[in-house]
Amino acid sequence: MDDVAPLFTRSDGDYVFARWGRPIVPVVFGVDDATLAVFKGAIEAVVALAGHKMDETDMELGANLMMFFCQDWNELLDVPHLDKLLPELGTLVPRLQAADANQYRIFRFDEAGAIQAAFVFMRMDDQMAQAPADTLALSQAVQVILLWSDTAFSEVPPLAMIEGKVALRPEIGDVIRAAYDPVMPVAARDASHALRLGARLI
Known part of the structure; x- marks a missing residue:
């Protein structure tokens, strides 16, 4: 390149x-077990490519890479404690609706500027629903590494x-x-x- x-x-x-400045600990919400396995496999593959590490838990957050699937952006407002993690959630949801977005990513950083946490939101519109799970998984894994x-x-x-x-x-x-x-x-x-x-x- x-x-x-x-x-x-x-x-x-x-x-x-x-x-990322710390091992990645992913969790995926709103999918079945088969899709969950596909996403975790894609994340593991990209992390291995980077020569980075994964872990079972993050000492501060428990999980530091959180992926949420929904049918409508309003569903995010009902996720318990998500507004505590993301104080901007109340203003973000209307923005995503107005933009007719089907995906969005938010990053948090530590004092050194390294990625500390990432939140991935995917709304399963027609375009998303037509994409194979492995394609979605690999795409999102690449975009958060x-x-x-x-x-x-x-x-x-x-x-x-x-x-x-x-x-x-x-x-x-x-x-x-x-x-x-x-x-x-x-x-x-x-x-x-x-x-x-x-x-x-x-």
């Missing part, structure tokens, strides 16, 4: 990068059909591996970070 900067340059022009730009995958998605199967695009996998290189910082706001990432892709 010639230039990785656009992957972390937001629509307002700011360069913002972050990776790093803090990508809000426009990173607007033109080219992170997944592609490779030998008849949906898989992570190799160049995106390379970026994830490079981003988790132990010598790289957990967070960055200077575009020179992209040059260091790029140097690890050669």
Whole structure:
């Protein structure tokens, strides 16, 4: 990949990068056991690709990667204690409804700027319902392993059909591996970070 900067340059022009600074502990709400297994498998695969770790529990939060499936955004307002974790929930739900959104991600960060927690919301509209579970799972796992730009995958998605199967695009996998290189910082706001990432892709 010639230039990785656009992957972390937001629509307002700011360069913002972050990776997880602690083991990932996922929990998925609103799906059956089979779908749950698919999502956990996808998360495990992407975490392994990054060379990062998973754990059984987070000392502060219990789980730090929470995924919620719903049919209507209003359902989020009925999830017990979710408003305690996300004080902005009351204003977020009307915004998601107004935008007719079918997915949304919120990240929390520690003092070093690393990802501390992530909340993933998916509304199963017609578009989502038609996507195979493994495609949804891999897509979401990729999009929470790093803090990508809000426009990173607007033109080219992170997944592609490779030998008849949906898989992570190799160049995106390379970026994830490079981003988790132990010598790289957990967070960055200077575009020179992209040059260091790029140097690890050669």
